[in-house]
Amino acid sequence: MLMTERDRLASEIRSLAAKLGQDRTSLIPILLEVKRKYHTIDSYAMQVIADLLGIHPVEVNSVVSFYAFLGGHRQGKFVIRLCRTISCDMQGKSRVERQLENDLGIRFGETTPDGKFTLEFANCMGMCDQGPALLVNDRIHTRVTPEKVHEILEACRRVFGVHAAETKEVVFK
Numbered sequence: 001m002l003m004t005e006r007d008r009l010a011s012e013i014r015s016l017a018a019k020l021g022q023d024r025t026s027l028i029p030i031l032l033e034v035k036r037k038y039h040t041i042d043s044y045a046m047q048v049i050a051d052l053l054g055i056h057p058v059e060v061n062s063v064v065s066f067y068a069f070l071g072g073h074r075q076g077k078f079v080i081r082l083c084r085t086i087s088c089d090m091q092g093k094s095r096v097e098r099q100l101e102n103d104l105g106i107r108f109g110e111t112t113p114d115g116k117f118t119l120e121f122a123n124c125m126g127m128c129d130q131g132p133a134l135l136v137n138d139r140i141h142t143r144v145t146p147e148k149v150h151e152i153l154e155a156c157r158r159v160f161g162v163h164a165a166e167t168k169e170v171v172f173k
């Protein structure tokens, strides 16, 4: 029998629940894994998770909507979050913002058409004395300058080399 995308997703979520637990305390760990693998959490995934954990889909939806890092919308393979809080703002956040937008050809809140990069603003990351601070997926960069933006994006782009595997790690200097 042919397995559809939905079958595959449901089967993956069932395996995650078997591994991570089938009660509501496993909700965020499961959501994080789904987001990491599929870069999005759609309504079907939320329904499957809700059924498995015995909770209402509205509850799953509200958790996904509440946490920016779980955002149900599709994001690029690299999600770049720039701190927009006051210390970083005063330390040159706008120059970094402009450089990112110019280099990627998108505005904050958007994803490149090839699905590789998403730009988002974030609130304080606790690195206020080393701003501007930038998060690339789960890796923090501090004292970011427009020149450093170029290096960071180049390191990300190397991951997408001709035969680069989806899971290949990015190496920042």
Ligand code: FES
Pocket: 083, 084, 085, 086, 087, 088, 089, 123, 124, 125, 126, 127, 128, 129, 131, 133
């Ligand atoms: S204000 Fe940007 S990290 Fe705190």
